[in-house]
Amino acid sequence: MRSRHAAAALAATAAVTLAAPIANAAPHHGRTYYVDCSATAPGDGSGQHPWTTLTEANSQTYGPGDHLFFKRGATCAGSLIPRGIGSPSALFTIADYGGGPASAHLDGAGAQDVVLLSNTQYVHVSGLELTNSASPGGIRNGIRLRLTDYGTARGFELDHLYIHNVRGGDFKALGGSGAIQITVEGTAKASSYDSLDIHHNRIEDIDREGIYFKSTFSKRDLVGEQQDPNAFPGPWTPSTHVRIHHNTLTDLAGDGIKLDTTSGARVDHNRVDGFQLRSPSANAGVWTFNTDATTIEYNEVSGGGNTHDGMSFDADGASRGTVFQYNHSHDNKGGFLLICPYSGAKTLDTVARYNISSNDGARLVQNCWGPILNTRIYNNTFRNDASTTPGYLVQDDAGSPATTQHELVVRNNLFVGEGSGGYAFKNPTAGLLLDHNVFHGIDMARPNPGGSTADPLLRADFRLAQGSPALASGAVVADNGGRDYFGNPVSTTAAPNIGAYAGCGLNSLTWGRTCGPSWR
Numbered sequence: 001m002r003s004r005h006a007a008a009a010l011a012a013t014a015a016v017t018l019a020a021p022i023a024n025a026a027p028h029h030g031r032t033y034y035v036d037c038s039a040t041a042p043g044d045g046s047g048q049h050p051w052t053t054l055t056e057a058n059s060q061t062y063g064p065g066d067h068l069f070f071k072r073g074a075t076c077a078g079s080l081i082p083r084g085i086g087s088p089s090a091l092f093t094i095a096d097y098g099g100g101p102a103s104a105h106l107d108g109a110g111a112q113d114v115v116l117l118s119n120t121q122y123v124h125v126s127g128l129e130l131t132n133s134a135s136p137g138g139i140r141n142g143i144r145l146r147l148t149d150y151g152t153a154r155g156f157e158l159d160h161l162y163i164h165n166v167r168g169g170d171f172k173a174l175g176g177s178g179a180i181q182i183t184v185e186g187t188a189k190a191s192s193y194d195s196l197d198i199h200h201n202r203i204e205d206i207d208r209e210g211i212y213f214k215s216t217f218s219k220r221d222l223v224g225e226q227q228d229p230n231a232f233p234g235p236w237t238p239s240t241h242v243r244i245h246h247n248t249l250t251d252l253a254g255d256g257i258k259l260d261t262t263s264g265a266r267v268d269h270n271r272v273d274g275f276q277l278r279s280p281s282a283n284a285g286v287w288t289f290n291t292d293a294t295t296i297e298y299n300e301v302s303g304g305g306n307t308h309d310g311m312s313f314d315a316d317g318a319s320r321g322t323v324f325q326y327n328h329s330h331d332n333k334g335g336f337l338l339i340c341p342y343s344g345a346k347t348l349d350t351v352a353r354y355n356i357s358s359n360d361g362a363r364l365v366q367n368c369w370g371p372i373l374n375t376r377i378y379n380n381t382f383r384n385d386a387s388t389t390p391g392y393l394v395q396d397d398a399g400s401p402a403t404t405q406h407e408l409v410v411r412n413n414l415f416v417g418e419g420s421g422g423y424a425f426k427n428p429t430a431g432l433l434l435d436h437n438v439f440h441g442i443d444m445a446r447p448n449p450g451g452s453t454a455d456p457l458l459r460a461d462f463r464l465a466q467g468s469p470a471l472a473s474g475a476v477v478a479d480n481g482g483r484d485y486f487g488n489p490v491s492t493t494a495a496p497n498i499g500a501y502a503g504c505g506l507n508s509l510t511w512g513r514t515c516g517p518s519w520r
Contacts, residue, residue, distance in 0.1 A: 030065020030090055033057070034097065037076035054078045054106075065090035070128060073100035079111040086122030088155060096127040103162060108132030108140065112176065115143040122155035129162045130179075136167030136207070141176040145193070149186035154194045161201045168207045170279050172254065174216070178209025179249075184261070186234070190217045192261070193239040201247045208254035208279050210272070211244060215261035223290050223318035224344030238263035238292065245269045253278035256285040256301065263292040267299065274303035276310045276334070284338060285329075287314030293321040300328045307362045310334020313352070317345035317370075324351065326485050330358040335391065336382070339408075341370030350375045353477075354485045354500045356462050357382045363392035364415075364423065367408060378411040378477055379484070381462050381500040386419030393423035393442075393449075396432055407431035412474035414499030416458050417441035425449075436475040438498050456499070459509050466505035470498040 034050035035057050036043075043049035043056075051057055054076050057068060062084030070076065086092035094115075096104035106128055108114035114130040117123055130142040142163035147153055158180065168177020174185055180198060184191045192215070203210050217234030218227060242265040249256050249272045256272035259265050267286055276283040285301035288294045301312035312329035315322040317340060329336050336357040341347040350372065357364060357380065364382055367375070394410065408431055415423070415438065423442055437451040440458075452473075457465035463486070464470055474496040484490055484502035496502055 030063075030067065032067040032069065033060060034069050034071070035076065036071040036074050038071065038074035054080050058082060060084075062092045064092065064122070066092050068092075068094045069097035070095075070104035070106070071100075072096050072098040072104050073102040075105040075107055077107050077109040079108060079113055079116060080106060081113075081116045081118065083120075085120050086124075086155065088122060091122045091124040091155060091157070093124045093126070094128070095125070103127070103129035105129045105131070108134070110135035110138075110140075112139050113141045113144045116146065117144070117156075118146045119148060119150045119153075121153040124157040125159075125161065126157070127160045131163075131165045133165040133167040137169045139171055139176040140166050140168035140207075141181045142166050142179040142206075144176065144181040144183060147184045147186070147191040147193070149189040150191045151189055152192055152194050156193065156195065157197045159197070159199050159201065163201065163206070164204045166206045170208055170254070170281060172209065172212075172281060174214050176209070177207060178212045179203040179206045180211045181209070182211075182213045182239070184215035184217055184237075184239070186216060190234055190237040192217065192237045193242065195241040196239065196243070198244045199246050203247065203252075204250040206252050208252070209258065210249040210252050210255060210275070211247070211257045212255065213239070213258060213260040213262065215239070218261045218290050220290075220318070222320065222346055222348075224346070226317040226343040226345045227290075236261065236290070240264055242266070243268075247271070250274050251277065254281065254283040255287065258287050258289065259291050259294060260289045261291065262294065265291065265294045267294070267296045270299045272299065272301045275305065276308065277305040280308070282309040284309050284314040284334075285312040285332070287316055287338070288319040288322050289316040290318040291320070291322065294319070294323070296322065296324045297326045302329070302331045304332030304334045307334045309338055310362070311338045311366070312336055312360070314338040314340060315347050315350040316340045317342060317347060319350065320348045322350050323353075324355060325353050325481055327355045328358075329355065329360055332360045333362060335363045335366065336360045337365045337377070338368070339366070339372045339375055340368035341372060342368045343370070345370060347372045348374060352377045353379050353481055354483070355380045356485055356500050359384055359388045361389050361391050363395040363426070365393070365410070366395040366397065368397050372407050375408045376411070377409065378413065379474065379480070379496065379498070379500055381414045381458070381485075383416045383458065383462070384418065388419065391423060392426045394428065394432060395426040396428055397426075406433040408433070410434045411436050412477070412496060412498050413437045414456055414458065414470055415439045415442055416456065436473070436498060438470050457505075457509065458499070459506065463501045463503065464497060464499070464505055465509050466507060468505055471505050472497060474498045
């Protein structure tokens with residue numbers, strides 16, 4: 001965990017350069033306040049005489065460039081609810097100080113939130129340890145950002161936090177429970193976040209959500225009746241410039257990372273290991289709801305605990321233009337991917353490409369009831385070893401109608417089963433199209449999916465050996481992302497390999513050589 005408050009301050013002043021300035025903001029020179037809850041003598045917030053309670057920290061109004069530092073090794077109990085606002089060039093920073101080996105620790109002691117940032121903007125929170133395990137079962141959060149009829153709030157950064165042992169109930173709602181909650185409430189003034197950066201946080205042992213978004217300003221035709229129009233009445237107002245990256249999330253009762261009412265968000269380089277472990281509700285590793293243009297890439301997701309969903313990835317209702325690429329999904333009881341509109345909603349233009357799935361069970365792909373228009377699943381590699389229980393290749397619960405355009409296209413994918421048995425189809429319909437796939441070691445009795453059953457000579461590292469029939473035998477996909485799972489370029493004109501590897505055939509099944517661009 002980062003302990004150098006100088007680094008936090010520099011990061012704070014460098015962040016969020018694109019946000020608009022606050023009109024008529026009064027001049028403010030940054031001040032520094034200190035809190036040491038292990039101290040016994042009353043203080044004034046100075047370095048020599050720090051405050052000793054969160055109540056004192058909450059009584060101050062903060063401004064641009066201010067720093068609120070908590071002493072490493074000390075524990076403060078209760079809720080931190082700071083007042084005030086930063087500016088685009090001088091964020092209000094909450095971080096740690098001192099040279100002790102232990103983190104600055106804030107314990108919610110059974111309060112709803114350990115840290116609540118309400119109706120503010122330009123705030124940076126870094127380097128703290130947050131827990132909230134007392135009086136388990138209620139609404140409990142580590143850190144919550146909340147807007148209520150605020151308008152656009154800009155400039156948030158949450159990084160290098162260690163959030164653990166949050167003991168909330170099974171609440172998937174505006175209030176919680178989870179490690180990081182991003183909420184937009186109200187009905188009078190459309191509100192959203194702009195420029196929200198959540199990165200390098202360690203989240204573990206959480207009931208129930210890891211990182212969770214929810215907004216009352218989410219009403220649009222695409223969502224249908226999936227959300228109660230009385231509880232979520234506001235016009236769709238998405239949060240923008242959202243990035244969630246380089247976080248580690250483990251031992252989660254429910255979902256890993258869930259985006260809601262965002263546009264253009266990027267979720268990348270996260271590790272989710274162990275989700276859907278203690279919740280009776282449906283949950284997934286990384287998923288979207290009522291979003292536009294989300295990119296989910298370079299993540300590793302594993303340990304989905306049961307088959308009530310339990311997939312690594314999900315483009316849920318009213319998700320439009322979600323791209324899952326360059327991810328590694330493995331050892332999830334629920335499977336790899338869910339596309340789930342249901343309840344009158346639509347899910348449009350979902351792409352899953354150049355991902356690797358290993359030992360995912362139950363079903364690799366499932367689509368719920370409802371339209372999943374223009375869903376393209378191509379150039380992925382799926383491998384299951386002898387220990388994995390076979391399930392469905394595609395579980396089609398949608399009853400997809402036969403249309404002029406297939407709803408679900410499965411193309412250029414490599415499926416390898418190393419045990420006995422194999423994947424079947426559940427409820428295949430005319431809306432499902434398969435072409436240029438390889439199915440090896442898999443019993444595909446119903447229906448006949450076409451494609452090849454030849455041994456693709458798939459190496460242990462998911463690349464292809466020399467002589468593989470999957471080399472240069474796929475169908476051209478013009479808009480293919482430009483690269484494969486391993487970083488090799490992918491042509492828009494030449495026939496690609498089948499699977500997630502676009503390079504040349506390597507020397508053996510266990511090791512290989514580098515080859516140039518003229519390998520074909």
